[in-house]
Amino acid sequence: MKKGCSFVLIMAMLTLLTGCALLQEQQPEEEYVYEQFSPKAENGQPDIYLITKGYGSFYWDTLREGAKSSAENYGCNLYVAGTPSESHLESLAELMLDAVEADADAIIVSPADIPQIAEAVDQVKKAGIPLIFVDTILNGKEFDVCYATDNMQAGRLAAKEMLKLLHQNGRKDTDALSVGIDIGVAESQTILERLAGFQEYWSDYAPKSWKVIEDIKINNGDIELAEKQGYEFMDSNRDLAGLVGLNNGSTVGMARSVMQRSRTDLALVGFDYSEEMKQLITGEEYRAASIVQRQRAMGYYGVEQAVKLIAGGRVEYRYVDTGVQQVDHDNVNSLYIQEVINGQ
Amino acid sequence: MAILGRKKSSKRTYGIILIFYLIVCVLILTSGFIDARSMVEAYNASQAKLVSGLLVENVNVALDNAVAQVEEVSYAIAEGREEDPEVVYEILKTYADRSDVHSTGFIANDLNVYGQAGDQQDMVKLGYLKQAVAAQETIVTDPFRSRISAAIVITIFVPVYKNGERFGTVYANFPLDKLQEYANMSNLGGQAGIYLINCNSLNCIACSDSAYAVAGTWNNLALRQSQMEFDSRNDYQFYIAKMQNGIKGDTIQYRIDGVDYTQGYERIDKMKGWYLAVELSDTAMSGSFNRFQDRLLAYGGLLLLATVVAGIVLIVMEIAQKKNFEKLSSIDAMTGLYNKKTFTALVEDQLTYGKDPGVLIFVDVDNFKIYNDKYGHLNGDAVLKKFARELLEEFSQTGIVGRYGGDEFTVYLKSVSSREYVDHAMERLEKKLSTIELEEFGEVALSFSAGGARYPQDGSTYVELCKYADEALYKVKADGKGKYYWYQ
Numbered sequence: 029m030k031k032g033c034s035f036v037l038i039m040a041m042l043t044l045l046t047g048c049a050l051l052q053e054q055q056p057e058e059e060y061v062y063e064q065f066s067p068k069a070e071n072g073q074p075d076i077y078l079i080t081k082g083y084g085s086f087y088w089d090t091l092r093e094g095a096k097s098s099a100e101n102y103g104c105n106l107y108v109a110g111t112p113s114e115s116h117l118e119s120l121a122e123l124m125l126d127a128v129e130a131d132a133d134a135i136i137v138s139p140a141d142i143p144q145i146a147e148a149v150d151q152v153k154k155a156g157i158p159l160i161f162v163d164t165i166l167n168g169k170e171f172d173v174c175y176a177t178d179n180m181q182a183g184r185l186a187a188k189e190m191l192k193l194l195h196q197n198g199r200k201d202t203d204a205l206s207v208g209i210d211i212g213v214a215e216s217q218t219i220l221e222r223l224a225g226f227q228e229y230w231s232d233y234a235p236k237s238w239k240v241i242e243d244i245k246i247n248n249g250d251i252e253l254a255e256k257q258g259y260e261f262m263d264s265n266r267d268l269a270g271l272v273g274l275n276n277g278s279t280v281g282m283a284r285s286v287m288q289r290s291r292t293d294l295a296l297v298g299f300d301y302s303e304e305m306k307q308l309i310t311g312e313e314y315r316a317a318s319i320v321q322r323q324r325a326m327g328y329y330g331v332e333q334a335v336k337l338i339a340g341g342r343v344e345y346r347y348v349d350t351g352v353q354q355v356d357h358d359n360v361n362s363l364y365i366q367e368v369i370n371g372q
Numbered sequence: 373m374a375i376l377g378r379k380k381s382s383k384r385t386y387g388i389i390l391i392f393y394l395i396v397c398v399l400i401l402t403s404g405f406i407d408a409r410s411m412v413e414a415y416n417a418s419q420a421k422l423v424s425g426l427l428v429e430n431v432n433v434a435l436d437n438a439v440a441q442v443e444e445v446s447y448a449i450a451e452g453r454e455e456d457p458e459v460v461y462e463i464l465k466t467y468a469d470r471s472d473v474h475s476t477g478f479i480a481n482d483l484n485v486y487g488q489a490g491d492q493q494d495m496v497k498l499g500y501l502k503q504a505v506a507a508q509e510t511i512v513t514d515p516f517r518s519r520i521s522a523a524i525v526i527t528i529f530v531p532v533y534k535n536g537e538r539f540g541t542v543y544a545n546f547p548l549d550k551l552q553e554y555a556n557m558s559n560l561g562g563q564a565g566i567y568l569i570n571c572n573s574l575n576c577i578a579c580s581d582s583a584y585a586v587a588g589t590w591n592n593l594a595l596r597q598s599q600m601e602f603d604s605r606n607d608y609q610f611y612i613a614k615m616q617n618g619i620k621g622d623t624i625q626y627r628i629d630g631v632d633y634t635q636g637y638e639r640i641d642k643m644k645g646w647y648l649a650v651e652l653s654d655t656a657m658s659g660s661f662n663r664f665q666d667r668l669l670a671y672g673g674l675l676l677l678a679t680v681v682a683g684i685v686l687i688v689m690e691i692a693q694k695k696n697f698e699k700l701s702s703i704d705a706m707t708g709l710y711n712k713k714t715f716t717a718l719v720e721d722q723l724t725y726g727k728d729p730g731v732l733i734f735v736d737v738d739n740f741k742i743y744n745d746k747y748g749h750l751n752g753d754a755v756l757k758k759f760a761r762e763l764l765e766e767f768s769q770t771g772i773v774g775r776y777g778g779d780e781f782t783v784y785l786k787s788v789s790s791r792e793y794v795d796h797a798m799e800r801l802e803k804k805l806s807t808i809e810l811e812e813f814g815e816v817a818l819s820f821s822a823g824g825a826r827y828p829q830d831g832s833t834y835v836e837l838c839k840y841a842d843e844a845l846y847k848v849k850a851d852g853k854g855k856y857y858w859y860q
Contacts, residue, residue, distance in 0.1 A: 167524070171522075173522075174522055180516070181497065211595070214599065217589055220590050223591075223592050224573070224575040224577075224591070227574060227575055228514070228570070228573040228575055230573070231570075231574075232572070232573075240594065242597060242598065242609070243598045244594055244595045246598075246599075345490050345520055345522075346519075346520065346521055346522035347517055347518065347519050347520075347521075347522035349497075349519070
């Protein structure tokens with residue numbers, strides 16, 4: 029009977045241990061600190077709240093500068109807050125609710141597709157506050173207007189640039205060649221739309237013997253991994269003629285791999301104007317192009333439209349593509365492109 | 373040692389039977405699981421094909437209706453007398469107000485668009501304007517995001533001919549969410565991913581909110597394929613090739629992140645190069661079937677566990693019972709001491725395997741027959757019990773105590789070589805056993821005679837030790853009893 033008791037005891041201990049393990053897993057996360065709004069000015073001017081899902085980077089700071097410049101032009105108070113990265117998006121929803129609580133005249137937000145934000149969007153609309161999306165659009169959600177890059181179109185432009193660079197590299201339509209694509213995360217609608225745009229343009233206009241490598245690589249935001257994936261593309265595809273990075277991190281990784289191996293025969297198309305891309309585009313050895321967004325315009329027009337809506341105006345278009353610009357060796361030195369690169 | 377050997381052998385047999393039973397149970401459960409799994413897969417494949425077939429039929433009907441409506445309006449314009457594009461646009465606006473379309477308009481042959489400026493900008497941006505004017509028959513565009521509504525739409529372009537001459541082109545923006553309504557099944561509870569797929573670019577757009585994507589979300593099958601487990605990739609490539617070769621419909625099963633999916637596609641007639649696909653995970657479409665399977669496994673597992681526990685409990689009980697029986701056959705029922713057989717076996721074991729010195733003592737109740745005759749058998753038994761009790765108290769820590777038979781007791785002291793130690797113990801015993809309280813007779817005098825022999829000095833075997841201890845006892849009896857002698 030003693031053995032029977034031992035068995036029961038062992039089972040009980042296992043249950044307790046499992047319980048302890050579960051308790052350990054449920055330990056609360058460290059408190060997360062995010063940027064908060066400054067107090068209201070109470071000067072009789074319209075109060076516009078801008079919430080961004082990033083700051084401290086060229087992209088987000090330029091968007092904010094555009095919004096500030098617009099607020100100065102139109103004489104309104106702009107309160108800016110946000111999360112330092114996209115890893116704590118639920119804080120965005122909290123900031124939206126803070127803005128509602130503060131009795132905002134209009135809210136401008138770069139949203140993300142998570143349930144908390146959907147609920148916050150409902151709260152904003154319930155309060156009758158004009159809501160403007162910048163950078164990202166949410167499918168099926170109530171908002172007044174969205175200023176964002178048409179990422180499908182940006183993807184198409186990336187494909188068009190790649191075809192152009194491949195031709196410039198002396199590739200013939202009859203050559204058998206392949207192009208590798210690297211992306212940040214597979215869940216980002218922005219990246220997925222760029223990918224879809226790229227594939228659409230490629231299937232419509234690329235010569236039939238020019239292939240996109242089916243194994244699309246995902247680096248999960250890790251630039252070192254992206255660089256490694258660049259080498260993998262080179263090592264496992266003898267006919268590799270081009271590399272594409274569909275977001276900034278992927279592009280930097282691809283650019284580093286190309287420079288490290290001095291693969292001047294490869295064409296590179298990416299997004300945003302990083303130091304690495306600048307080196308490749310401005311230099312004489314490599315064929316490279318970057319697709320640059322107009323984030324300053326998103327901020328500027330967002331505030332401009334908010335002022336109109338506060339004054340009782342109507343929106344003409346609910347979705348405004350702020351456009352993208354391809355930057356390559358041919359146009360990089362023009363004044364206009366330099367302004368675009370510098371976020372003007 | 374023979375008893376011990378038998379115990380081990382029976383334990384091993386039980387262990388083998390238990391393991392064999394467990395293996396059989398696990399085999400039965402595994403084969404049941406595999407069988408249920410293949411049923412789920414077959415069920416999912418047939419359901420995906422059925423569902424995608426039904427949904428495509430709905431989508432085709434919806435698209436046919438939408439195209440038919442625009443074609444009807446275009447026919448009316450072709451047959452009418454209005455030649456001013458502005459007037460045509462006004463007619464089209466009336467049509468738009470009573471239909472599902474978001475916006476509509478007229479494109480003159482000179483590429484002038486009579487409609488909302490946003491529509492024109494979209495058409496220019498996407499290259500549809502020239503394409504529409506050049507088309508000889510109705511075309512339906514790929515889905516795109518409308519500048520005016522911010523919704524995903526498709527545009528239907530219908531050429532208009534008047535008196536055999538091209539008059540212009542009517543367009544209407546049809547919202548994708550209307551198609552989504554047709555390409556959705558409420559009873560799937562958002563568990564099915566429904567997509568429009570372009571077979572050339574391999575782009576796909578979600579038609580319904582599901583566990584996998586929000587409606588209107590783009591993706592690409594190449595990316596989807598790169599997320600699949602290696603074994604599924606070739607099959608999926610073959611599946612896509614079928615789509616690209618114009619085969620009307622097919623189904624496939626694949627695995628992503630340990631989850632099995634079934635996908636079925638069907639061709640959409642009105643959208644060239646576009647297919648409608650339904651993706652189901654094994655945990656979604658066949659949820660109830662899977663739940664049944666999971667419960668079957670859970671209950672099977674519990675039954676198995678219960679059987680194992682019951683088996684272990686039975687074995688433990690049987691071993692305990694056996695021990696009890698063994699104890700009963702080795703113990704003297706009246707005194708609770710070892711009987712002669714067991715005492716002999718234990719001492720022989722000790723002498724065979726232990727090298728320590730020891731002492732064997734024979735203890736005999738003096739004049740026991742008188743107690744039986746004078747005070748009755750019950751009191752005689754009481755005398756024997758008292759002896760047993762006192763002997764155990766004195767020697768159970770260091771030795772083996774047994775009843776040799778009748779009024780004779782035996783004690784073997786392990787690891788004892790000192791005569792003084794034994795002499796002191798016997799003196800204590802003598803005092804304890806000098807009287808006994810008997811029922812009805814009160815206190816009665818008591819004494820015993822004892823003889824001891826030492827191992828290995830006096831004898832090296834059990835028989836020798838018995839013989840010499842008995843000789844010492846005989847000497848005590850000869851000297852008038854009530855004493856303790858060592859073998860000389």
